[in-house]
Amino acid sequence: MPRSPGRPPLDAHPDARAALLDAAVALYAERGIAATTTADVAARAGVTPALVHYYFRPRERLLDAVVDERVSRFVAHVTARLPGADTPTPAWVAAFADAVFDAAEAMPWMPPLWIREIIAGDGALRMKMARHLPREAIGALAARIAEGQKRGTIDPAIEPRLAFVTLAGATMFPLATQPLWANIAPGAVPTRGDLRRHARAVLAHGLTGPATAAARGGRRAAARATPARSVSG
Amino acid sequence: MPRSPGRPPLDAHPDARAALLDAAVALYAERGIAATTTADVAARAGVTPALVHYYFRPRERLLDAVVDERVSRFVAHVTARLPGADTPTPAWVAAFADAVFDAAEAMPWMPPLWIREIIAGDGALRMKMARHLPREAIGALAARIAEGQKRGTIDPAIEPRLAFVTLAGATMFPLATQPLWANIAPGAVPTRGDLRRHARAVLAHGLTGPATAAARGGRRAAARATPARSVSG
């Protein structure tokens, strides 16, 4: 089957193409999509602006590709690490948080991209992300919460529909603030370990609550998935 | 000594100027700063693009004015409603959350603006916001947390330096997702009341914790829309 001449085959992923996607996703995270020009992307990838159009003809196709070939990887990375349905909710939540932190280690562009382009405003990426959202996991989480409330183990003031938003916010939000710390308190920048421990604690028993048995259990569960080093309840 | 002729005085606030600031802050929240053109702002305010330059000669002076005359109002609104130093920490935190939700009612552009332009990326607003941050309140919160940990009433896994980030995230983040719900589940959009109740519960005892006495006390206080001072930290 001959492909139209002058167009790269859809399944061809030469170096330049991958380099462009990497450059694009990094710049989108740093400056935002609207502030990133085709020339910026080309410059960071070390190629000509014309080449960007060679691969991603209308500018928006670059966005599509970033979503389908970069952002979706992050989602897949996280969902692949989610524990089974039989895991108790607190442990499941802690494991989710861990998965996000692990993924952000490899793909640090995701947290800023997420909060800037998916959460806020019209979010250029929001619509495109729709088909990559882990709907199943989101639904399951809401169901878990609702069920826990029925059983009396989860505060009824929690809104199940907002559980995923809170979970994502508690992890992505502090991760996205990291560059911010350089300005606020250069000497005392929290490490990624601090962020992870803090996020798990907040999800387990809030900002002001004392360590509870449930939380300790959840943390212990997480210990199997991650470093939970010396932590005593 | 006459000021630079042909320029409006800095303290003049005619109607058109205020309308331009309102238009700008709304558009910045909706589309982001980089994606908002001078012409967009002028159009929404019902004036000519040239008038934007009449009042805010280089584009950036519009940004400055938005920060100094709009965003700072949000901060002032919140800090003015913070309870006194003798308030127990859980109640103080709950009151903070309430203050944010109240302010967002009057200034709905703040949450998206905050997470997009202050938290994420290079944040054009971040530097400009520096002088408007409630540094005192942020420091006091961190001190509270640290003290509670010393007394054993707050989980030592909580990172005091991240307390403000979490507090802001727990409130601003869900508020910023509101336009998002129209896409996800048009029929079941959480109300602002849901958001507020949820945020308070998360801050009090996490996503998966059961309602505790302390949390219940805080919640009751919230019902009266004033901080519950009798509750012990």
Add this chain to the structure above:
Amino acid sequence: MPRSPGRPPLDAHPDARAALLDAAVALYAERGIAATTTADVAARAGVTPALVHYYFRPRERLLDAVVDERVSRFVAHVTARLPGADTPTPAWVAAFADAVFDAAEAMPWMPPLWIREIIAGDGALRMKMARHLPREAIGALAARIAEGQKRGTIDPAIEPRLAFVTLAGATMFPLATQPLWANIAPGAVPTRGDLRRHARAVLAHGLTGPATAAARGGRRAAARATPARSVSG
């Protein structure tokens, strides 16, 4: 005779109007006419841009006024000091040079304005200057030269029609270069006296000629800062 309301009377010359003309002519000399905006003129005069249009409605009227009320003064100043028809040509020429240097002392904006806007290119001022040119003196000078050539006292290679151009160039040109010297040789800027003596010498016997009796006479006269009428042609 009632004048139209809202217009200043044509014969009224309040301070602001004169200040605007002074500011305009100075700026035109420094930056050129094209590079001088209405706001620039207003700023230097310490008034509002709108006032410039109050007095000189279309921008070009300001130009007309500058020609008629400033540039023409320079011309008048020079022609008023020209010696009589009976003066021998070398002395007449020397007196002309002196008159120009004297006028430039009081109106230093003229030399740059002259060479930039009257001599060069389309010269915005050229057409407007037409009616202020000292046609009579120019014609008389050409006639003198021609006659001198007939009598054998002036080199026939001199082109009578170019006499005025040369005379003006020899005086205006070095005067206009004065700001230039600050860059070239800050320590050794020629004084106005140097310029005057040099110009007279060049006009008298060229760049490379030895001092002649006639020239010496002219020079002595210059020392007294008045034309030497007794010197024979």
Add this chain to the structure above:
Amino acid sequence: MPRSPGRPPLDAHPDARAALLDAAVALYAERGIAATTTADVAARAGVTPALVHYYFRPRERLLDAVVDERVSRFVAHVTARLPGADTPTPAWVAAFADAVFDAAEAMPWMPPLWIREIIAGDGALRMKMARHLPREAIGALAARIAEGQKRGTIDPAIEPRLAFVTLAGATMFPLATQPLWANIAPGAVPTRGDLRRHARAVLAHGLTGPATAAARGGRRAAARATPARSVSG
């Protein structure tokens, strides 16, 4: 290491680029730099305004290029034709004038450009021209004059530092007035030959001096259109 992508290489000189430079230098001479818009230049070169920015990104780089690739050619053309150090001063000066007239024949935009943008006012070109000035020739000329004065062959009233200014003025100035003549005396426009003969005569023995032996020698040399080396200073 690739150069900044999307920009033409600095050493590339396609046709359009040269056409733009030619158009620019011509318009600068006619209207002045400040009065010449990017669109004007593009229109005369028969291309889009955007192309001007493609080659000369900030407007000022066009100026730089005009200086480095057009104006400097004029200077080079003149200096290449200057006679050797052993040439007597009067002949050297006459040769200089001839070289200028020859260069102006090929590059008629130089005289107006020179007096408008290099001599007058702030002269946008003045600073940029600094590195292209024939400093050596200028210094040598001043030294010649000073030495002639010491030997008594040159009038001590001549100011050596002003020799170059006078030399340039005597040649460039009348050349720049040529378009002016169309207005003044359409029927009797001096030819370029008139201008050249006149300028040489003025430099040799002034406006009012009689023809001298030395000058006659110089003039005879000019008739052959080459510097007369045999004439004694």
Add this chain to the structure above:
DNA sequence: TATGAATGAGTCTTCATTCAT
């Protein structure tokens, strides 16, 4: 007499995009 508000036209510049090679 004087000015602040407001604007239309135009200028410089950027940028995504096209196309011949």
Add this chain to the structure above:
DNA sequence: CATGAATGAAGACTCATTCAT
């Protein structure tokens, strides 16, 4: 596969000018 040349559309900004006060 890749790029240099070229452009249309649009953005920020300037400026002379108008007008109500």
